[in-house]
Amino acid sequence: MQLDGVAAIVTGGGSGLGAATARALAAAGARVGVLDLRADAASGVANEIGGLALGADVADAADAEAAIARAEAAHGTARVLVNCAGIADAGKIVGREGPLALEAFETVLRVNLVGSFNMLRLAAARMAAAAPLTEGDRGVIVNTASIAAFEGQIGQAAYAASKGGIAALGLPAARELARHGIRVNTIAPGIFRTPMVAAMPEELQEALAAGIPYPSRLGDPAEFARTVRWIVETQYLNGETIRLDGAVRLQPK
Template identity: 55%
Template sequence: MNAQDQAALVTGGASGLGEATARELARLGACVAVLDMQRERAERVAADINAQHGAGRAIACECDITRTESLQSAIEQAAAAHGPARILMNVAGIGTAKRIVQRDGSPAPLEDFTRVVTVNLVGSYNAARLFAAACARLDPLADGERGVMVFTASVAAFDGQVGQQAYSASKAGLVGMTLPMARDLAQHGIRVCTIAPGLFATPLMQELPEAVQQSLAASIPFPPRLGKPEEFAQLAAHIVGNAHLNGEVIRLDGALRMAPR
């Protein structure tokens, strides 16, 4: 699918990988809705995109992907501005690390596990189902394609470290959902792929001490540096443009395999 003039939804679009993806899609000519719980940051990103690529190219929508009413409202707001979306970039997510048996011998709080799985897995599925139902009603484009969606997993889906049970489980759920969802939506001409990024220079990563960042970067075989959000965005945009990419999970990690801790 050519992204030019297509409407795109980017969850978690106010920062990090989501922001980079929103900017890359806009650069390619898409009309982008920046969906995020952080309204002010989303508005800044949208305003910057409009300043660079023309008024009306981007819109900010405050949105909680775990709440159907909030998400549906954001999708409708975006459609009113740009028309029905044919592109969904599911980037919103949270992380945590907590051992299942705590230092004091108590079990890890169930609420922590539930919160991460709810946001990363259930929230992503929520966005996917609402997007797919609307996209399936659109007229087909070339090759019968109606739309494309990309999930954001993590290398932790395969190489989860100590304390990452909740995060790894949520990301592994996205990996496991990719192929059956692609098969499910094939009849509607909607493609589904997932990117599993490694260590990237996101705002969360950059909050760590410089020495820690350098140590993490040194663990990556090549190139021995943190990934750039723009590199994630380039791969996401390539998936949109390459109509034969479907049902695939792509690691983007510089050949990194995470150690146990």
């Protein structure tokens, strides 16, 4: 799918991987809806790229539906959805204070997994009802998992479970939506220089980078964004999960 003139929505678009993706899609000519729970962050990126700010909770059915409708009214049916919204709250299953609060586990799954599915189902329904584009495509959906889906570390039970769910969602979604001309792919990023990582002490960032085989550095969000663009533009790529991690494999802790 060619991005020039196409409507796109990026969740978590107010910062980090989502912001980099919104910028890359806009640079390719897409009309981008920047969706973020923090409306001010969404506005900052949207104003920068000439996009549309959408303040919404991805895991709330009515909120997400309203945001997609606003984007459609402004840009037309979104043909590209990139799910970057997520949280990474850590907590041991059994810690010094006892068992992990069930609400803490549920919150991470709600935002990361339920939120991704919620946006996917709503966007896919609108894509399926739209006319096919030149090559028969109706839409492309890119979800964001994590290498923690495969090598979750101690204290990451909720995060790893949520990202594992996203990875597992990709293939059945791609198979089901294939008849509509909608592709679904997943990126599982490694350790990227996002605001959360950039806030860590410099020595910790250096230690993280040293453990990455090659290149021995943190990932650049622009590299994630270029991968999204490649997925959108490569029609034969469907139902795949791509590790983007410099060949690192996470240790237990």
